Amino acid sequence: xxxxxxxxxxxxxxxxxxxxxxxxxxxxxxxxxxxxxxxxxxxxxxxxxxxxxxxxxxxxxxxxxxxxxxxxxxxxxxxxxxxxxxxxxxxxxxxxxxxxxxxxxxxxxxxxxxxxxxxxxxxxxxxxxxxxxxxxxxxxxxxxxxxxxxxxxxxxxxxxxxxxxxxxxxxxxxxxxxxxxxxxxxxxxxxxxxxxxxxxxxxxxxxxxxxxxxxxxxxxxxxxxxxxxxxxxxxxxxxxxxxxxxxxxxxxxxxxxxxxxxxxxxxxxxxxxxxxxxxxxxxxxxxxxxxxxxxxxxxxxxxxxxxxxxxxxxxxxxxxxxxxxxxxxxxxxxxxxxxxxxxxxxxxxxxxxxxxxxxxxxxxxxxxxxxxxxxxxxxxxxxxxxxxxxxxxxxxxxxxxxxxxxxxxxxxxxxxxxxxxxxxxxxxxxxxxxxxxxxxxxxxxxxxxxxxxxxxxxxxxxxxxxxxxxxxxxxxxxxxxxxxxxxxxxxxxxxxxxxxxxxxxxxxxxxxxxxxxxxxxxxxxxxxxxxxxxxxxxxxxxxxxxxxxxxxxxxxxxxxxxxxxxxxxxxxxxxxxxxxxxxxxxxxxxxxxxxxxxxxxxxxxxxxxxxxxxxxxxxxxxxxxxxxxxxxxxx
Numbered sequence: 001x002x003x004x005x006x007x008x009x010x011x012x013x014x015x016x017x018x019x020x021x022x023x024x025x026x027x028x029x030x031x032x033x034x035x036x037x038x039x040x041x042x043x044x045x046x047x048x049x050x051x052x053x054x055x056x057x058x059x060x061x062x063x064x065x066x067x068x069x070x071x072x073x074x075x076x077x078x079x080x081x082x083x084x085x086x087x088x089x090x091x092x093x094x095x096x097x098x099x100x101x102x103x104x105x106x107x108x109x110x111x112x113x114x115x116x117x118x119x120x121x122x123x124x125x126x127x128x129x130x131x132x133x134x135x136x137x138x139x140x141x142x143x144x145x146x147x148x149x150x151x152x153x154x155x156x157x158x159x160x161x162x163x164x165x166x167x168x169x170x171x172x173x174x175x176x177x178x179x180x181x182x183x184x185x186x187x188x189x190x191x192x193x194x195x196x197x198x199x200x201x202x203x204x205x206x207x208x209x210x211x212x213x214x215x216x217x218x219x220x221x222x223x224x225x226x227x228x229x230x231x232x233x234x235x236x237x238x239x240x241x242x243x244x245x246x247x248x249x250x251x252x253x254x255x256x257x258x259x260x261x262x263x264x265x266x267x268x269x270x271x272x273x274x275x276x277x278x279x280x281x282x283x284x285x286x287x288x289x290x291x292x293x294x295x296x297x298x299x300x301x302x303x304x305x306x307x308x309x310x311x312x313x314x315x316x317x318x319x320x321x322x323x324x325x326x327x328x329x330x331x332x333x334x335x336x337x338x339x340x341x342x343x344x345x346x347x348x349x350x351x352x353x354x355x356x357x358x359x360x361x362x363x364x365x366x367x368x369x370x371x372x373x374x375x376x377x378x379x380x381x382x383x384x385x386x387x388x389x390x391x392x393x394x395x396x397x398x399x400x401x402x403x404x405x406x407x408x409x410x411x412x413x414x415x416x417x418x419x420x421x422x423x424x425x426x427x428x429x430x431x432x433x434x435x436x437x438x439x440x441x442x443x444x445x446x447x448x449x450x451x452x453x454x455x456x457x458x459x460x461x462x463x464x465x466x467x468x469x470x471x472x473x474x475x476x477x478x479x480x481x482x483x484x485x486x487x488x489x490x491x492x493x494x495x496x497x498x499x500x501x502x503x504x505x506x507x508x509x510x511x512x513x514x515x516x517x518x519x520x521x522x523x524x525x526x527x528x529x530x531x532x533x534x535x536x537x538x539x540x541x542x543x544x545x546x547x548x549x550x551x552x553x554x555x556x557x558x559x560x561x562x563x564x565x566x567x568x569x570x571x572x573x574x575x576x577x578x579x580x581x582x583x584x585x586x587x588x589x590x591x592x593x594x595x596x597x598x599x600x601x602x603x604x605x606x607x608x609x610x611x612x613x614x615x616x617x618x619x620x621x622x623x624x625x626x627x628x629x630x631x632x633x634x635x
Contacts, residue, residue: 030395030398031117031118033084033117033394035377035380035387035390036083036373036374036377037083037084037116037117038390038391038393038394039373039376039377039380039390040083040084040085040086040373041084041085041086041117041119041394041397041398042086042347042352042353042354042390042393042394042397043085043086043087043343043353043354043357043372043373044086044087044088044089044122044124044324044353044354044355044356045085045087045088045089045356045357045358045360045369046088046089046090046091046327046356046359046360047069047076047088047090047094047360048068048069048090048091048093048094049065049066049067049068049069049093049361050065050067050069050073050076050360050361050362051065051067051361051362052073052362052363053362064361065361065362068093068094069093069094069104070094070096070100070104071100071103071104071107072104072107072108072111075363075366076111076360076366077107077110077111077114079360079366079369080108080111080112080114080115080121081111081112081114081115082115083115083369083370083373084115084116084117084119085112085115085121086119086121086122086353086397087121087122087123087124087179087353088108088121088122088123088124089124089125089126089181089355089356090104090105090123090124090125090134090177091125091126091134092134092136095125095134095135095136096136097136097139098139098175098415098418098419098422099415099418101135101175101176101418102174102175102176102411102414102415102418103411103415104176105123105175105176105177106176106411106414108121108123108176109121109123109176109407119397119398119401120178120401120404120406122178122179122353122401123176123177123178123179124177124178124179124180124181125172125177125179125180125181126180126181126182127168127171127172127177127180127181127182128145128146128181128182128183128184128199129142129143129144129145129146129164129168129182130142130143130144130145130146130147130148130198130199130584130585130587131145131197131198131199131565131585131587132182132199133587135171135172135175135422136589137587137589137598138589138590138591138592139422139423140171140422140423141167141168141171141422141423141427141428141430141431142431142587142599143164143167143168143431143434143435143599144431144434144435144438144583144584144585144599144600145198145199145584145585146183146184146198146199146200146201146211146212147188147197147198147199147200147201147202147584147619147620148198148434148435148438148583148584148585148616149161149164149201149211149215149434149438150200150201150202150207150208150211150619151437151438151439151440151582151584151616151617151618151619152434152437152438152615152616153207153211153617153619154617155437155615155617156437158210158211158214158215160430160433160434160437160438161201161211161212161214161215161218162214162215162217162218163218163430163434164215164218164430164434165183165214165215165216165217165218165219165221165226166218166219166221166222167427167430167431168180168182168219168224169218169219169220169221169222169223169224169226170222170421170427171421171422171423171427172222172224173222173223173224173405174414174417174418174421174422175418175422176414177224178223178224178225178404178405179224179225179227179274180219180224180225180226180227181227181229181276181324182215182219182226182227182229183201183212183215183216183219183226183228183229184196184199184200184201184212184229184230184234185201185208185209185212185228185229185262185263185266186199186200186208186229186230186233186234186235186259187200187202187203187204187205187208187233187235187236187258187259187261187262188200188202188203188235188620189203189235189236189258190235190236190237190238191566191568191620192238192511193234193235193236193237193238193511194237194238194239194240194511194512195234195237195240195241196234196235196237197511197565197566198565198566198584198585200235201619202619202620203235203619203620203621204619205257205258205259205261205262206261206265207619208261208262209261209262209264209265209266210265212228212262212266213262213265213266213269213271216228216266216271216272217269217271220271220273223404223405225273225274225400225403225404226273226274227274227275227276227324228262228263228266228272228274228275228276229275229276229278229326230276230277230278230280230326231263231275231276231277231278231302231308231309231313231323232255232259232260232263232278232280232282232285232302232308232312232313233248233255233258233259233260233278233280234246234278234280235258235259236248236250236258236259237280241278241279241280241326241330241331241332243331244331244332244335245279245280245281245298245301245331245332245335245336246279246280246281246332247280247281247282247283247299248280248281248282249283249284250282250284251284252284252285255282255284255285260317263275263313263317263319264317267317267318267319272319272321273321273322273400273403274321274322274323274324274400275313275319275321275322275323275324276324276325276326276355277302277303277309277323277324277325277326277346277351278301278302278303278326279301279302279303279326279330279332279333280301280302280332281298281299281300281301281302282302282305282308283299285302285305285307285308285312286299286300286302286305286307286308287299288300288305288307290304290336290345292335292336292337293336293337293338293341294336296336298336301332301333303325303326303328303332303333303346303349303351304333304337304342304345304346304349305349306348306349306350308349309323309349309350309351310349310350313350314350320396321396321400322352322353322396322397322400323350323351323352323353324351324352324353324355325346325351325353325354325355326355327355327356328342328343328346328354328355328356328357329356329357329359339357339358339372340372340375340376340379342354342357343357343372343376344376344379344384344385347376347385347386347389347390347393348385348386348389350389351393352393352396352397353397357372358372431599432599432602432603435583435585435599435600435602435603436603436606436612437615437616438583438584438603438616439581439582439583439600439603439604439607439612439614439615439616440567440581440582440583440584440614440616440617440618441579441580441581441614442563442567442570442580442581442582442618442622443570443574443577443578443579443580444560444577444578444579444580445579445613445614446560446579446581446607446608446614447579447607447608447609447610447613448503448558448560448608448609448610449503449558451502452479452502452503452558453478453479453480453502454479454480454481454482454500454501454502454503455472455479455480455481455482455501455502455503455504455505456481456482456483456484456497456498456500456501456503456504456505457469457481457482457483457484457504457505457506457507458483458484458485458486458489458494458504458505458506458507458545458548459483459484459485459486459506459507460485460486460487460507460508460509460564460586461485461486461487462483462485463588463596464507464564464586464588464596464598464601465483465484465485466483466595466596467588467596467597467598467601468505468601468604468605469481469483470595470596470597470601471597471601471602471604471605471606472605472608472609474605475605475606475609475611476609482497482500482501484497486506486508486536486541486544486545487536487541491544491547491548494548495548495551498548498551498552498555498557499555501557502557502558503557503558503559503560504548504549504552504557504558504559504560505559505560505561505562505608506545506548506549506559506560506561506562506573506577507561507562507563507564507586508541508542508545508561508562508563508564508569509564509565509586510538510563510565510566510568510569511565511566512538542569542572545561545573546572546573546576549561549573549576549577550576553576553577553578558578559576559577559578559579560577560578560579560580560581560608561573561577561579561580561581562580562581562582562583562604563580563581563582563583564583564585564586564600565584565585565586566584566620567582567584567618567620567622568620568622568623570582570622571622571623581604581607581614582616582618583600583603583604585599585600586600587600588600588601
């Protein structure tokens with residue numbers, strides 16, 4: 001039956017091609033598709049790493065392929081064209097330079113057009129800005145992120161949400177992306193949130209809604225489809241869904257007022273065309289259970305919940321766009337479902353696209369993908385996967401792809417365009433302007449006194465310290481600067497350096513790094529290894545910082561604490577720092593001259609040397625009662 005339908009669909013396609021370009025169907029001419037083609041359109045794969053040779057086996061355990069895919073192998077092009085794969089997602093490892101990115105995306109787009117259905121391939125990326133930015137920071141405009149935008153809201157409204165959305169959209173469009181997994185509309189009401197924090201526009205649901213919708217609308221004005229995430233909300237979790245399965249215990253009223261509000265607002269503004277699910281349990285929305293692959297009975301995560309994705313999102317909230325799962329290799333799913341079952345469950349719940357259900361790392365994995373499609377088709381035939389939902393989902397995907405821009409530009413023309421768009425002077429000026437406007441003084445002004453001639457800096461790593469050193473030298477070259485690393489410096493060494501200096505600047509990054517910055521689950525072993533090798537625990541780092549700030553204060557030195565990520569930790573330093581500032585960003589990179597730099601370090605240097613004033617306002621509440629207690633206690 002599939003074969004007959006496939007032949008018939010080819011006939012329809014060929015008839016349509018007679019009236020239009022040979023690489024593109026007329027808008028509105030929806031082709032018939034086989035069941036397997038429909039299912040393939042509902043899957044998005046990553047090709048972050050790919051090894052041409054079969055992965056060698058060491059006993060029963062396969063070695064891991066860590067060769068980034070920076071150009072399209074023929075077998076991957078054949079997989080895309082031969083199965084009518086719906087989409088791909090790229091990571092930082094895939095993206096090296098402007099020319100390489102444009103070329104790879106061009107190759108991917110051509111592979112999509114070579115498929116039988118001739119539908120555009122979704123080429124997706126996580127380009128939120130700030131903490132999560134996949135385009136190379138030295139070749140793009142990464143911005144300082146959502147919470148820094150929120151810090152400018154009181155003075156500038158949605159200005160920087162709109163400008164950042166436009167520029168991100170322009171740069172993605174110019175490099176060949178047509179789908180961006182941003183913005184994040186999670187309302188960060190949990191100070192201990194390990195994975196969202198500064199990726200959020202703050203703790204006020206209305207403000208998050210307004211800023212995110214403005215950014216989304218601006219991004220999509222550049223013909224890049226945006227995605228609201230993570231539905232129904234990842235803002236009140238203390239567990240990272242990359243490494244576990246969080247549970248949000250809000251009642252229905254709070255869920256509606258806080259978690260759902262930004263999604264509902266964007267839907268009502270008619271700008272929400274794609275929404276990403278969260279691997280999170282919401283028992284107030286769905287307390288039904290499943291039996292995990294190891295036999296445990298558990299509450300369904302939102303990604304697997306028909307009550308949440310269909311009954312709530314589609315029917316009650318009236319969302320008509322695409323529902324895309326968060327990566328299915330995350331432990332919030334993979335710990336409890338095998339690969340095929342995960343896809344079946346999320347499709348039956350109402351998701352249109354399954355993101356990263358299996359890893360493609362070698363030719364053998366291509367066979368696994370074909371087997372997955374066969375298993376899904378068999379599930380439909382046996383009634384385990386709802387055929388009507390599959391067809392409805394395919395129709396939504398087809399409709400969304402009709403809205404994607406078509407391009408007749410040659411690769412050469414695309415390269416010329418990208419070179420003029422990415423990180424141009426106007427975009428970089430706006431990036432710096434946002435960072436300058438966002439920087440927030442929690443205590444003091446953040447400006448060093450003119451008497452400071454010798455400055456000691458204690459930062460989380462050497463590159464960040466060097467970046468600030470380089471930027472301060474632009475404005476006060478006469479200042480002698482020494483740098484130390486929080487992870488490696490000793491108390492005895494630091495006491496000597498503090499005694500010699502006129503002022504001490506200490507910076508902290510809270511919470512600790514998550515795999516989301518690095519890319520995804522493939523980075524978890526590396527992250528765990530880094531943490532294992534760390535010479536100081538987070539508690540030891542905090543105590544070390546407090547000890548040095550206290551010592552410097554006792555010696556009459558000027559003291560300044562910088563919160564480089566979430567500002568909640570500012571509470572702990574209120575009584576021992578003359579100045580406390582929040583930047584919401586911490587990223588640095590190596591410029592074309594080989595020097596460490598970064599937008600936020602330029603802003604810090606400007607503030608320290610009096611070039612700018614801190615004008616941002618905190619988008620989250622810090623514990624003011626604890627601030628008062630610390631100040632009274634004098635510690």
